[in-house]
Amino acid sequence: MRKILLTFVVLSILSIEVSAQAFIDKGYHPKSIAVGRAVTASTGDASLLFYNPASIGFLSTGHVFTGFSNLYPDITDENMNLITGGGAYSLGSIGTVGVVVSQFSPNFWNEQMFIGSFATRMFLEDLSVGGSVKILRWSAEAPQGQNAVPEPVLSYTGFTLDVGATYIATEVYEENDIQIGVSLLNITQPSVASNASPDGVLPMEVHLGGAYVSRKFNYSVLSGIVVREGEMKIMLGSEINALKTSIAGIESMFLVRFGGGRVAEIDSQGEYNVGFGLKISSFVFDYSYSYQAFSNHVGGISSISLGYEF
Secondary structure: OOOHHHHHHHHHOOOOOOOOOOOOOOOHHHHHHHHHOOOOOOOOOOHHOOOOHHHHHHOOOOOEEEEEEEEOOOOOOOOOEEEEEEEEEEEEOEEEEEEEEEEEEOOOOEEEEEEEEEEEEEEEEEEEEEEEEEEEEEEEOOOOOOOOOOOOOHHHHEEEEEEEEEEEEEEEEOEEEEEEEEEEEOOOEEEEEOOOOOHEEEEEEEEEEEEEEEOOOOEEEEEEEEEEOOOEEEEEEEEEEEEEEEOOOOOEEEEEEEEEEOOOOOOOEEEEEEEEEEOOOEEEEEEEEEEEEEHHOOOEEEEEEEEEEO
């Protein structure tokens, strides 16, 4: 029964050759997951490159991170884990460069994504524009076992492009800002099928986002819309700086996050997420838990990340 359930979940999520669902968003960072993935307008975090290449344009220093997500924990012995990592570094007035990678390797499937990005504010101080080159690779093992039908190993390697822009309207109200973000992902819409079938085209995604950031009261409210293959998903989230203190000259912050999202259809089921962040000096620890109503029979998703700002 567990093997049947695993097959159903994997095919519905990945659909290797038929519907090109490889390289979908599995939750790249606990900070993004916790706020419902409504991060198109967010800034200052290298992990945001998975959603908008312009997001790093407002970095003034550098940031690195590594993350781990335990996907579908009730499916045992299948290594349903996602590993991510990356970093971004400011080149001053020229712009900011960044790199992020993801690795998803259950027992029967291997999927990697490598993104190299550049963002700049050389045109307008409050506007960041950016672009990414995204290298995609997957491979699937040939059937194993005494009764398996002999087949060759399937694989694909290719690339596509992302572009984005983020605008910050500062001081719209005393110490309150409004951020707006837009990005187009998978612009070239490559076929990720091993036989280059048009049924395996990776669809372009349109991301729109907004954020209200109160520096005066230490909270932010985020919203986002993603359109993919004519299907629209709506996301909402919030982040609250619940505690900010300094002990022996070491500044610390504790942030609480929550959010969720769902497809804009009457009978759709969404995801509901919570999480927190702990920053001590330049070190950042993030955690999130995601309850996905459409797959609650395989357990919620826990994600952790460790980052460093320099």
